Amino acid sequence: MTALGAVFRPQLPPERLRDIARLADGSGLEELWLWEDCFREGGISTAAAALAWTERVKVGVGLLPVPLRNVAITAMEVASLNRMFPGRAVVGVGHGVQDWMGQVGARVESPVSLLREHLVALRALLRGERVSTDGRYVHLDDVALDWVPDAPVPVLAGATGPRTLRLTGEAADGTILTASTTADGVRRARQLIDEGRQSAGRGDGAAGAHRVVVYLLTATGPDAGRRLRAELADEGLQDVPDLGVAGDAGAVAKAVQRLAEAGADAVILQPTGDEPDPEGFVRFAAEEVRPLVP
Numbered sequence: 001m002t003a004l005g006a007v008f009r010p011q012l013p014p015e016r017l018r019d020i021a022r023l024a025d026g027s028g029l030e031e032l033w034l035w036e037d038c039f040r041e042g043g044i045s046t047a048a049a050a051l052a053w054t055e056r057v058k059v060g061v062g063l064l065p066v067p068l069r070n071v072a073i074t075a076m077e078v079a080s081l082n083r084m085f086p087g088r089a090v091v092g093v094g095h096g097v098q099d100w101m102g103q104v105g106a107r108v109e110s111p112v113s114l115l116r117e118h119l120v121a122l123r124a125l126l127r128g129e130r131v132s133t134d135g136r137y138v139h140l141d142d143v144a145l146d147w148v149p150d151a152p153v154p155v156l157a158g159a160t161g162p163r164t165l166r167l168t169g170e171a172a173d174g175t176i177l178t179a180s181t182t183a184d185g186v187r188r189a190r191q192l193i194d195e196g197r198q199s200a201g202r203g204d205g206a207a208g209a210h211r212v213v214v215y216l217l218t219a220t221g222p223d224a225g226r227r228l229r230a231e232l233a234d235e236g237l238q239d240v241p242d243l244g245v246a247g248d249a250g251a252v253a254k255a256v257q258r259l260a261e262a263g264a265d266a267v268i269l270q271p272t273g274d275e276p277d278p279e280g281f282v283r284f285a286a287e288e289v290r291p292l293v294p
Contacts, residue, residue, distance in 0.1 A: 002256065002293055003266035005031030005060070006285045007215065008050075010040035011273045017046055018053050023279055025054035027286035031090070033060040033215075033268050038100035043091075044077045051085040058088050060268070062176045062213070063158040065096025066118040067106035072143055074118070075125035082149040092176045092213075093118060094158030108137060112163050119157060119171040126153045156213065165189050169196025174211035179270045180235070181214050182242050186262035211265045217244035218252055218269040220284055227272045249284065253292035260293075267293075 024032040036043030043061040081089035101107040117138035128148035154173035168175040219228040224246035245255035256267045
């Protein structure tokens, strides 16, 4: 069964999150995803609040930019979330937007090297290992968590380019793909992820071994087509065929299914930045689209 979720976009003020999180929880939506976007809202703080306000919905953070975070802090926060809310916090890490990283003095020469080192150390710490490492960017001296999660914690990583997609196969437990990913893009991503897994001796791409989460830019309502076209144009993606979906629940469900058939395990509906009714969007995803997605 394909997991379905929705994004709470950080264009909304953080005080809107409580009502939307509770709506997602009560409506039966499986996942609510949050973004740590500069310079809007923090990922861990909003995730902790959303988890505390809800009972069952999974809350994803896609993603935490590793240049901004010491890996020990990331591990402490992820472990705390998973001990307080077992099985409900899903956290992804990634390069971050390089222009933003430059603005705060955190841009590095080799984002791929940093992400690799961060992933290796983070997953080891969350397994309860005592870690010492002196890498190019990550330096730990006899570090271990006092409060290790009670169950294994999957660590996801965001990726777009081939090198990073292979890296997520090598060193992460799942991959987050942006809304600029078509169904063909998901297939190519799966191939590169599997190449990375094989090179690291992590299996042959068996189903369920590596979770792929993809955002789907979605608009519904009377002006859905206009809003979708405007957002794609703003992102410079207006000429990419079969990207995003505008229409009713049937049209959205078909777009979700295309991504699932291409290899996505979870499809997260991403509203346009100017979505006029965020609560209605969550209700639409849960009550109208979900029943149509196998």
